[in-house]
Each structure stands twice: as C-alpha cells, then as structure tokens.
Amino acid sequence: MGAVVALSTLLDAQQVWRGRAAPIPVGEQPTGWAELDAALPAGGWPAASLSEILLPADGVGELRLVLPTLARLTQGARTVVIVAPPYLPCVAGWQQQGVDMRRVDIVTAGDNDVAWAMEQCLRSGSCAAVLAWPRQADDRTLRRLQVAADHGQALAFAFRDRKHLPHASPAALRLELEAAPRAQVWVRKCRGGSVPAQPVPLGRALH
Amino acid sequence: MLWACIVLPHLALDGVLRRRPDAGPLVLVDGPVNARSIVSANREAREAGLHVGQRLSAAQALLTRFDALPYDREAVDRWHRFLAAVAYRYSSEVSLLPHAIVLEVSRSMGLFGPWPRLEAMLRADLAALGFRHRITAAPTPHAAYVLAGVSDGQAVLTPDTLRRALQGVPIGKSRLPAAATEALPGMGIRTLGQLLGLPRDGLRRRFGVELLAALDRLTGELPAGLDAYRPPDVFDLRIELMHEVENIASLVFPLRRITGDLAAYLAGRDGGVQRFVLRLEHRDGKVTEVPVGLLTPEREPGMLFELARGRLDQVQLPEPVLAMRLIARDLPPFVPGGRDLFDERPANALPIEQLRERLRARLGDRAVHQLDSTTDPRPERAQAVAGQSPCGSGFSRDAFAFTNPKSPIPNPGSKASRLKPLPQQPLPQSDEPRPTWLLDRPIPLRGTAPRILSGPERLETGWWDGGEVCRDYYVVETSLGQHAWAFCAPGEQAGWMLQGWFA
Numbered sequence: 001m002g003a004v005v006a007l008s009t010l011l012d013a014q015q016v017w018r019g020r021a022a023p024i025p026v027g028e029q030p031t032g033w034a035e036l037d038a039a040l041p042a043g044g045w046p047a048a049s050l051s052e053i054l055l056p057a058d059g060v061g062e063l064r065l066v067l068p069t070l071a072r073l074t075q076g077a078r079t080v081v082i083v084a085p086p087y088l089p090c091v092a093g094w095q096q097q098g099v100d101m102r103r104v105d106i107v108t109a110g111d112n113d114v115a116w117a118m119e120q121c122l123r124s125g126s127c128a129a130v131l132a133w134p135r136q137a138d139d140r141t142l143r144r145l146q147v148a149a150d151h152g153q154a155l156a157f158a159f160r161d162r163k164h165l166p167h168a169s170p171a172a173l174r175l176e177l178e179a180a181p182r183a184q185v186w187v188r189k190c191r192g193g194s195v196p197a198q199p200v201p202l203g204r205a206l207h
Numbered sequence: 208m209l210w211a212c213i214v215l216p217h218l219a220l221d222g223v224l225r226r227r228p229d230a231g232p233l234v235l236v237d238g239p240v241n242a243r244s245i246v247s248a249n250r251e252a253r254e255a256g257l258h259v260g261q262r263l264s265a266a267q268a269l270l271t272r273f274d275a276l277p278y279d280r281e282a283v284d285r286w287h288r289f290l291a292a293v294a295y296r297y298s299s300e301v302s303l304l305p306h307a308i309v310l311e312v313s314r315s316m317g318l319f320g321p322w323p324r325l326e327a328m329l330r331a332d333l334a335a336l337g338f339r340h341r342i343t344a345a346p347t348p349h350a351a352y353v354l355a356g357v358s359d360g361q362a363v364l365t366p367d368t369l370r371r372a373l374q375g376v377p378i379g380k381s382r383l384p385a386a387a388t389e390a391l392p393g394m395g396i397r398t399l400g401q402l403l404g405l406p407r408d409g410l411r412r413r414f415g416v417e418l419l420a421a422l423d424r425l426t427g428e429l430p431a432g433l434d435a436y437r438p439p440d441v442f443d444l445r446i447e448l449m450h451e452v453e454n455i456a457s458l459v460f461p462l463r464r465i466t467g468d469l470a471a472y473l474a475g476r477d478g479g480v481q482r483f484v485l486r487l488e489h490r491d492g493k494v495t496e497v498p499v500g501l502l503t504p505e506r507e508p509g510m511l512f513e514l515a516r517g518r519l520d521q522v523q524l525p526e527p528v529l530a531m532r533l534i535a536r537d538l539p540p541f542v543p544g545g546r547d548l549f550d551e552r553p554a555n556a557l558p559i560e561q562l563r564e565r566l567r568a569r570l571g572d573r574a575v576h577q578l579d580s581t582t583d584p585r586p587e588r589a590q591a592v593a594g595q596s597p598c599g600s601g602f603s604r605d606a607f608a609f610t611n612p613k614s615p616i617p618n619p620g621s622k623a624s625r626l627k628p629l630p631q632q633p634l635p636q637s638d639e640p641r642p643t644w645l646l647d648r649p650i651p652l653r654g655t656a657p658r659i660l661s662g663p664e665r666l667e668t669g670w671w672d673g674g675e676v677c678r679d680y681y682v683v684e685t686s687l688g689q690h691a692w693a694f695c696a697p698g699e700q701a702g703w704m705l706q707g708w709f710a
Contacts, residue, residue, distance in 0.1 A: 060687070104577060
C-alpha cells in the first residue's frame with residue numbers, strides 16, 4: 001500500500017476494465033410513437049429485421065402503429081410493399097396519415113405465396129418496408145424472413161393473430177396489441193434489451 | 208469508311224449445335240436422296256476421318272455410329288439474318304454476303320471505341336451466341352470479305368495499305384467472277400497483286416467489264432453496291448427440340464437460348480420487348496401458348512429468361528413438346544430506368560420494376576398494383592387501382608384503372624381499357640375521419656350495439672349514375688375495442704353496416 005498510482009496511468013495502460021453498457025444505436029428507424037421509441041432498445045424499429053405484431057382482431061390500431069413509419073419512408077421516396085392485406089388499404093385514410101400512396105405497392109397473394117412474396121420483396125433491397133399478413137407461417141418461415149430482411153436492409157412487419165404468442169419466434173421484436181379495455185402495446189420480445197414490464201399506451205385519436 | 212466483315216464458316220453446324228449438346232460425331236448432309244454427301248462435320252466426326260464432300264455411304268463405311276442431320280437451308284438463312292440483327296447493334300449499315308455479314312464501323316468507333324475494342328465486342332457477342340467466326344476490317348466491304356476468306360483478325364484501316372494487303376491473296380480466294388478465277392491461274396496470274404498490276408484494257412477484252420467492276424469494288428473505285436439489311440419489326444424464332452419433351456424442367460435449356468437470342472436481337476435494335484408469346488408446339492399442329500406480358504419494356508437476358516420461366520412453370524403440358532417458338536411483336540423503345548445518385552438502397556438492390564415482374568410472373572398479372580384516389584365521394588368508388596409507378600415510367604396511367612382488384616382487369620395497353628382519368632396529385636384531404644382499412648363492400652356489423660365515437664357525416668351522392676347513396680357515417684367502437692367506420696340509414700342509429708376499420 002506504499003506506492004500511489006495515478007488513476008490515469010492505469011486507465012491509459014488499459015489494464016482496468018471499465019464496466020460500460022454497449023452503445024445502443026439510437027433511433028435509426030423511429031416508430032413515430034415517442035413512448036414506444038423510449039421503451040424499445042433500438043430507439044425504434046430494429047433496423048433490417050423482422051418485427052412481429054400480434055393482434056386480438058383486425059382493426060385494433062395495428063396500422064396506426066406503423067403508419068408514421070410508412071409516412072416517413074414514402075415521403076423519402078422509398079417504396080413500401082403491402083403483401084396480402086386482409087382489407088383494402090383506404091387511400092384517403094392513409095393520406096391523412098401522411099403516406100404517399102404512389103410509393104405503396106400492394107401485392108395480392110394466396111396463403112401459400114405470402115411468405116414467398118414477402119421474402120422476395122425483402123431480399124430485393126428495393127423496398128424500405130414490407131408489411132404482410134401471413135396466415136401460415138412457421139418458425140422456419142419467419143427465420144427466412146428475418147434473414148431476407150437483413151439481406152435487403154428492409155423493415156419487415158408480420159401481422160399475426162395473438163394465438164401465436166406462446167410459440168417462440170425468431171423475430172427481433174414482438175409486439176402485442178391490446179384494444180380493450182385500453183389501447184396499449186406490450187413489448188413481448190426485443191433483441192438487445194430487456195423487455196419493459198409495463199405496456200405502452202397507444203393514443204387513438206381519430207385523425 | 209471502314210468495313211468489318213464477319214465470316215461465319217460453320218453457320219449451319221453452329222445453328223444445330225445450339226440446340227443440342229456437342230457430344231459424339233455429327234455431320235450435316237445434303238444432296239439427292241441416293242447421293243447424300245457431307246457438307247459440314249463437327250470436330251469429333253473429322254477426327255474419325257469424315258470430311259466435307261464425302262459421300263454419306265462412304266462415311267457410314269468408316270464410322271458405325273454418328274448422327275447425320277439434313278442441311279436446312281431455311282435455318283441457315285434464319286441464323287444469318289439473326290446475326291445480322293445482332294450486328295445491327297454496332298452499325299446502321301449492315302449487309303449480307305454469302306456466309307458473311309459486313310458492317311460499316313467508321314462512325315460506330317466514336318461510340319464503341321477504336322477498332323480493337325469494337326472487334327473484341329463483336330467477338331464476345333458471337334462467342335456468347337455460340338457461332339464460330341472470322342472477323343476482318345478493311346476500307347471496302349468486298350476487300351474485308353476477301354481478307355476474311357484468307358485470314359482472321361486482319362485489320363486494314365487505311366485505303367493506302369489496302370492494295371498491299373490484297374497483294375498476296377491467291378486468285379482462288381479472291382471471290383472474283385468464276386470465269387476469271389478459273390482462267391487466271393492458267394495464265395500464271397496467281398495473286399491479286401499480279402492481277403491488279405495488269406493493264407485494264409487487256410483485262411476488259413479478255414474477261415469483260417464484270418471483272419473490272421469487281422476489282423474496282425474491291426479497291427473502292429466503285430461503290431460497293433450492297434443491299435442494306437433492315438432488321439425485321441417482329442422477332443420470331445423457333446427452336447426444334449431434339450426429342451419430345453414431357454416436363455417443363457427440360458424446356459429450361461432451350462428457353463434460356465431463345466430468350467438470350469431475343470435479348471441479343473433487342474440490343475441490336477436498341478429496343479425492348481413489352482409482351483411476347485411462347486408457343487409450345489405439340490404433335491398434329493396443336494400448340495400451347497404462353498403469353499408473357501411486362502409492365503415496362505425490358506431487354507436484359509437474365510430477366511427475360513426468369514420471367515418467361517415463371518410463366519412457363521405454371522403451365523400444365525397436355526402433350527409432349529416438339530418445338531418452341533418465341534414471337535414478339537410488341538417492341539417499343541427501351542428506356543433504361545434512372546437511378547438516384549444518392550440512392551439509399553443497398554448497392555446490389557434489385558430494381559423495383561424487376562421485383563414487380565418477378566412477383567407478377569408467379570402470382571399473376573394482377574397481383575401487383577397501387578391505389579389512387581378518385582374524385583368520387585362514395586367510399587366504394589373513392590379509390591381505384593392506379594397506373595402510376597414511382598419513377599413515372601412504369602405502368603401507364605390509363606392502363607389499369609378499375610375499381611375493385613377482384614374484378615377482371617382490362618388488358619394492359621388495349622385502348623378499350625381507358626376508364627376515368629385519375630388525378631395526378633393527391634386530392635385535398637377531407638377533414639372528416641377516414642379509416643385505414645376499407646371493406647370491398649359494406650357488411651352488417653354484428654355483435655352488441657356499438658358505442659358512437661363521432662359522427663354523423665352524411666354522404667348523399669351518386670345521383671348521376673344510378674348508384675345513389677344516402678348514408679350517415681359514424682365512427683363507432685365495438686365491444687372488442689375495434690374502431691369501425693360504419694353507416695346506417697339517415698336519422699337512424701341501428702342496422703349498422705361496416706365500411707372500414709380505423710386500424
């Protein structure tokens with residue numbers, strides 16, 4: 001205990017490990033929902049990854065969740081592809097949310113082709129985001145989509161029924177939407193961070 | 208002036224080898240039935256001792272197993288013209304000579320670079336198409352043709368050096384009128400150099416003016432007098448298969464060839480193809496037609512192949528296929544798509560047009576579309592499939608207009624499909640709430656009575672075409688928490704009909 005060692009020399013010699021969290025890439029793909037961005041480890045959607053959104057029913061705010069992102073991407077002249085939507089996207093409603101419909105391609109596909117079409121779009125690299133409503137998607141399919149999203153540097157959104165929640169999923173992010181009694185989003189899985197314990201409320205102003 | 212000459216010494220054999228693997232001895236035979244003789248032989252046949260000019264019976268005595276196919280003059284002519292169409296890419300002045308193509312390249316070199324580079328491009332094209340060739344260049348087409356007969360790769364770039372290059376050409380290879388080439392060697396005139404040194408008057412007296420005219424055309428004193436080749440406006444190529452093909456997978460090889468030829472032809476024409484028909488020919492004149500339609504003119508061989516293959520994969524063959532034919536009539540100008548310098552997409556990204564074509568090839572022609580708003584306030588008709596693609600060069604705007612994606616789509620490009628014009632810019636947005644999902648047609652809203660969130664908004668319109676509606680629209684919340692866009696008869700708040708979801 002005789003010699004006094006200056007702290008700076010120890011640090012400069014890099015003999016001391018300093019505990020520090022890995023830097024989080026901040027907000028490359030913000031969701032447009034400030035509270036959700038704050039809850040997610042990537043500060044938004046995980047870039048070039050698959051996000052799975054689980055729904056109790058259609059029409060509970062699943063599009064409101066992604067429309068700010070789609071508006072940002074289409075206004076940046078990037079193409080967004082919608083694969084096998086359960087209903088027709090309403091042009092007036094989407095435009096009210098700021099989406100440039102000239103950048104939105106809609107692909108109709110049979111149940112067996114949804115995953116194929118989604119993978120092609122993701123892999124092509126020319127789509128900024130691909131939204132799909134796969135009815136038949138097993139673990140392997142989702143893994144392929146995740147790889148394709150990474151390959152094509154695109155955002156992939158798979159909208160599925162809530163009953164798939166108990167099954168493990170390779171998606172980088174899993175969100176569960178709740179509509180009643182209150183509209184809120186549960187983060188069920190997020191890569192690169194711990195799952196928030198509290199749901200994120202989802203405002204449902206009409207326009 | 209600088210003329211390039213491409214001599215195709217094995218045109219017939221190369222044409223045959225394109226549609227079958229080069230395995231085993233193969234000869235082409237021609238002549239009367241009882242005296243067939245070999246007109247062309249592949250390497251293996253030559254190594255076995257067969258040679259051109261040999262009687263077929265003599266060849267059969269030499270070799271027990273070899274393939275003999277009839278020499279098909281029509282096919283040779285077709286390949287000849289096809290290669291002229293390919294060469295047309297490099298020059299607007301292309302002419303056909305027996306077993307050769309000549310093209311004027313002095314003006315093309317400004318675009319394609321100096322002669323060695325242009326020559327390399329020509330050779331690469333021909334090699335890719337599978338045709339053996341000899342290429343020379345000279346200031347006159349006839350001189351280039353003569354030089355190509357004696358050598359490969361010779362380039363005489365200036366008129367001054369032409370006479371020297373022609374000096375050593377034997378009379379037998381000079382492609383002069385037959386009477387002269389037979390008689391001159393007997394007189395001790397064995398090369399073109401000797402012939403060109405002779406007094407003209409004497410030559411004219413002995414051989415007539417044709418020889419002098421031919422010599423003058425050779426040296427450029429007289430114009431070449433060739434008919435200019437014009438590429439046809441329709442691409443029509445047929446490949447006869449070597450045996451009956453029963454499954455689609457075996458058609459992939461000829462398909463790759465035929466679409467590659469189409470691409471080469473389109474490059475020569477500097478055009479694209481918008482639609483073409485693959486005609487699979489069966490026995491007894493029966494055919495299966497596979498139409499391939501594209502959103503924008505294309506000419507990239509890999510893409511044409513992939514799209515045609517996608518369409519072909521969906522075909523059920525009723526009978527074995529004997530031949531494949533590709534007919535392309537719709538050949539609009541090709542406009543390469545522009546790309547943004549500051550493009551955010553990955554460098555190896557597939558262009559969006561190609562992605563659309565790939566999806567359409569598997570999912571059907573109507574599978575990919577965009578939506579645009581119309582001026583009609585009725586929700587069912589407020590939007591339509593748009594003909595606008597992001598870069599503006601995609602779907603033509605008036606080609607695809609219809610109100611419901613499940614209704615039959617008009618044939619793209621047909622004039623009859625013009626419906627109402629769609630607005631170029633998004634319309635001013637309504638202040639009233641609009642949902643994000645729209646139902647094809649309204650359905651009764653089941654379940655307990657919904658809670659009204661906002662409304663009513665009355666829509667009373669459509670009187671002009673018999674589809675009159677008078678509805679009160681409300682935003683309602685269902686017991687599941689869904690927000691719905693529903694309507695009921697004016698003044699009532701019952702009998703809810705669901706029009707859309709605020710998803």
